Amino acid sequence: MSTTYVALFLFFLLSGYSALPLEGDGEDVDIAPDDLDNSIDGDGDGTIDISHLGANAYGTPTNESGHSVANWTESSLMNPEEMGEYAEGDILIPKPRGRNGISHETLRWPGGIIPYVIEGHFNQQQRDMIRMAIADYHRLTCLRFVPYKGQQDYITIQSRNTGCWSSVGRIGGRQEVNLQSPGCVTKKGTVLHELLHAIGFMHEQSRPERDDFVNIIYNNIRPGTENNFRKEDKKNTNDFGVSYDYNSVMHYSEYAFSRNSQKTIEPKVSGYKLGQREGLSRGDVRKVNNMYKCKKEGTDIEGDKKREPSTGWLGGIWQSLFGGNKDSE
Ligand SMILES: *[C@@H]1O[C@H](CO)[C@@H](O)[C@H](O)[C@H]1NC(C)=O
Ligand SMILES: *[C@@H]1O[C@H](CO)[C@@H](O)[C@H](O)[C@H]1NC(C)=O
Ligand SMILES: [Zn+2]
Numbered sequence: 421m422s423t424t425y426v427a428l429f430l431f432f433l434l435s436g437y438s439a440l441p442l443e444g445d446g447e448d449v450d451i452a453p454d455d456l457d458n459s460i461d462g463d464g465d466g467t468i469d470i471s472h473l474g475a476n477a478y479g480t481p482t483n484e485s486g487h488s489v490a491n492w493t494e495s496s497l498m499n500p501e502e503m504g505e506y507a508e509g510d511i512l513i514p515k516p517r518g519r520n521g522i523s524h525e526t527l528r529w530p531g532g533i534i535p536y537v538i539e540g541h542f543n544q545q546q547r548d549m550i551r552m553a554i555a556d557y558h559r560l561t562c563l564r565f566v567p568y569k570g571q572q573d574y575i576t577i578q579s580r581n582t583g584c585w586s587s588v589g590r591i592g593g594r595q596e597v598n599l600q601s602p603g604c605v606t607k608k609g610t611v612l613h614e615l616l617h618a619i620g621f622m623h624e625q626s627r628p629e630r631d632d633f634v635n636i637i638y639n640n641i642r643p644g645t646e647n648n649f650r651k652e653d654k655k656n657t658n659d660f661g662v663s664y665d666y667n668s669v670m671h672y673s674e675y676a677f678s679r680n681s682q683k684t685i686e687p688k689v690s691g692y693k694l695g696q697r698e699g700l701s702r703g704d705v706r707k708v709n710n711m712y713k714c715k716k717e718g719t720d721i722e723g724d725k726k727r728e729p730s731t732g733w734l735g736g737i738w739q740s741l742f743g744g745n746k747d748s749e
Contacts, residue, residue, distance in 0.1 A: 609697025
């Protein structure tokens with residue numbers, strides 16, 4: 421009998437039954453001990469090409485972008501991060517930070533460790549939203565957001581009335597991720613999206629092969645924002661083994677930068693909705709884990725739920741088109 425108790429005790433001990441909180445300032449997200457095995461396999465360092473953004477990525481935060489996002493509601497046709505005047509709507513490297521003017525590269529976060537501090541004004545619900553987004557990265561990837569304690573490079577999460585925006589990758593020193601309240605902290609996917617930029621990812625529809633998957637309807641694009649639909653240069657991009665992903669939290673919505681409430685982008689295959697902001701998709705998770713060379717990844721992925729036929733003949737087709745668990749390409 422006592423061996424049963426010993427076994428049970430060992431089970432709880434080894435299975436990481438309780439969550440270990442990180443030390444720190446109260447912004448922390450619990451990490452189950454099991455996650456600690458999910459360490460980086462390799463240094464996870466490297467550069468990120470941002471050349472297709474050109475000079476557009478460099479600028480200053482604007483109040484006008486904030487006014488647009490202030491008008492955003494959950495019933496708006498587009499996502500709030502598609503309302504800014506920044507490169508592709510929400511990519512901004514504040515000017516004084518761009519060392520030597522325009523750089524065509526930024527960096528990954530060494531070891532997948534991202535020091536962060538929340539300095540914006542958020543209510544409890546909004547702070548929880550940010551925490552839940554960070555918890556998703558901890559659960560599904562080997563990235564670790566750790567409380568800022570004087571590290572050289574870190575993220576500060578702000579809430580200024582300048583819209584939703586972030587730099588792409590690590591630019592060095594203090595870098596802002598702005599989540600205007602309430603527009604940018606209403607949906608978890610918007611928080612995940614801006615953090616994915618800071619982690620090092622671009623928009624899904626700027627992939628070089630996107631014209632095989634979506635139609636861009638230039639007639640409906642607001643004049644002056646056509647640049648936001650530019651594609652990356654094939655030779656400078658890395659798809660991290662994940663094929664084009666309609667479910668990506670990094671995909672524009674169908675009405676992004678519309679001048680007339682008509683679609684600006686639509687999938688070539690019917691039945692998909694673009695621009696979900698519920699959670700990371702399986703492709704998003706896999707890309708992060710491949711960029712940062714994580715050994716394993718979590719399951720229970722929200723971004724694909726309700727969008728992905730998982731059973732029956734349709735599910736079979738889905739799996740073969742968009743990949744179940746195999747790495748494509
Ligand atoms: C933007 O708004 C802030 C706060 O309302 C104000 O202090 C600042 O001067 C404005 N900036 C510009 C460029 O108008
Ligand atoms: C925000 O909405 C108000 C009222 O609906 C409108 O007058 C204003 O032009 C809008 N601002 C922007 C920047 O879209
Ligand atoms: Zn974005």
